[in-house]
Amino acid sequence: MKKKFRMTKQRQMILSIIRNTDCHPTADWVYQEARKEIPGISLGTVYRNLQLLVKEQEILELTSSGKFSRFDGNIDPHYHFICTGCGGVKDMKMKALNILNEEVQAAAPGKIEGHRLEFLGMCNDCLNQGCQGNNN
Ligand SMILES: [Zn+2]
Numbered sequence: 846m847k848k849k850f851r852m853t854k855q856r857q858m859i860l861s862i863i864r865n866t867d868c869h870p871t872a873d874w875v876y877q878e879a880r881k882e883i884p885g886i887s888l889g890t891v892y893r894n895l896q897l898l899v900k901e902q903e904i905l906e907l908t909s910s911g912k913f914s915r916f917d918g919n920i921d922p923h924y925h926f927i928c929t930g931c932g933g934v935k936d937m938k939m940k941a942l943n944i945l946n947e948e949v950q951a952a953a954p955g956k957i958e959g960h961r962l963e964f965l966g967m968c969n970d971c972l973n974q975g976c977q978g979n980n981n
């Protein structure tokens with residue numbers, strides 16, 4: 846029943862844009878890329894398709910990572926590293942700790958089905974740059 850909804854050409858394209866990057870793009874970034882394929886596409890169409898893809902669990906929406914929602918084509922459980930300097934979101938190169946679900950279950954007000962973790966810090970690019978602003 847997961848594949849019930851109609852995959853339009855636009856949605857297919859938006860999905861492949863997100864699956865082909867690991868930069869966890871914002872809707873705006875996806876829009877810029879989508880315009881290269883379909884010049885007439887509107888930002889509203891991109892937003893609508895992103896929401897549909899999230900609903901169908903084809904992609905993940907990361908809402909707590911800064912001002913804008915970011916989207917992730919990797920729906921396997923994995924952790925994120927969020928840079929407080931540049932706002933970049935990177936995947937952690939480790940497997941999700943499923944044992945955590947069991948550990949936390951006793952304290953949960955319901956049945957745990959999974960978890961998400963975000964680690965905050967400074968990415969290597971920002972560390973190497975020191976504390977200077979990037980272009981001003
Ligand atoms: Zn950074």
Ligand SMILES: [Zn+2]
Pocket residue numbers: 869917919923924925935936
């Ligand atoms: Zn990710």
